[in-house]
Amino acid sequence: MILRYAAFTTDPATGNPAGVVLDAEGLTDEEMQRIATDVGYSETAFAVPVADRRFAVRYFSPLAEVPFCGHATIATAVALAERDGPAPVRFDTKAGEIPVHTELRNEIVATLTSVPTRSRPATDDELTRTLTALNWSTDDVNPAWPVHVAFAGNDHLMLAAATRARLATLDYDFEALRSLMLDAGWTTLQLFWPETDHEVHARDPFPVGGVVEDPATGAAAAAFGGYLRAIGRVTEPRELTIVQGEDMGRRSELTVTVHPADPRVRVTGTATRIPA
Structure with a gap:
């Protein structure tokens, strides 16, 4: 069934x-x-x-x-x-x-x-190919947030948008991004814009799965928690909300809990039956 x-x-x-x-x-x-x-x-x-x-x-x-x-x-x-x-x-x-x-x-x-998370800086080639596929310029990237590849069971690129408007106008080259992600072994891109210390907006292209965009990505949310820990933004136990899917009309809320001494990340949410 x-x-x-x-x-x-x-x-x-x-x-x-x-x-x-x-x-x-x-x-x-x-x-x-x-x-x-x-x-x-x-x-x-x-x-x-x-x-x-x-x-x-x-x-x-x-x-x-x-x-x-x-x-x-x-x-x-x-x-x-x-x-x-x-x-x-x-x-x-x-x-x-x-x-x-x-x-x-x-x-x-x-x-x-x-599973235990890990995160590493993206290479210059990975970033260049990503920006080209996204139709972004370097000015579209927030320099306060290093671009990383983070793992929590799958690899995800972590890329901060400079503005909420940039995140909202996602229009990428599906085949170019799919090719890059297959070469790099990434499952999604976690494109994000931090509104506050406790709320982050995200979008996750998923062309390797045959899907333009994922409305909620728990694996990427866990990887994001590991990324925060790796770049030194978790000095005490921290909880934040990732809001995803709102720009495609399917708003989702994912609660992420990170501890500085634990590489594992907790992701919390609900689920509801879709009527037949």
Whole structure:
């Protein structure tokens, strides 16, 4: 049975849609890829129980399998909590083990803990090719934020826009950016504009998955937390909200929690069923 959820929202018309298959035993790689392609969302998660409250989970975009997907993890955890009751679960993914805690507040809220994050400065060539593909100039980049490639299960480029208007007018060369991301091994670009110390606006092109833009990207949010830690902006436990998807009419809110002594990052959000 294929379930459909909108992640990082309580409104099924917003957030990031994810397919969820809780009974994926016996499905072949080809069958999972076909299902994900037919569903058409940026990712569909396939869960197989391996022990009590432990699941092997795989994620497929319409074009290919990805090692880890944050919004589909949140959606899967909420689906399991609705079926079995809120409780801690563990997902064995190709990126590593992902603990997820669910609890009932006004709605079911899920918090994933990423694999250990890491972050490195982008090379000059990576930045040049990125700006060319985005149709950005160097003046469109905020120099206060170093451009990095950050990892939290997948690699994501972290690039700060100089203004909110620059972020809002995203119009990129799909094939050029896809080619660069395939060469570099990136899953998305996390293009962001920090409104305050506690709220960041983001957009995430995802051409390698066959999707122009992701409305909410939990994996990139976790990588962003690791990036903040790597560049010295986390000197004490810190929580912030990433607002994503608003420029495409699917506003999402992702809560990111980072600790200076822990390379793992926590990402919290809700998910709601999309009516058939």
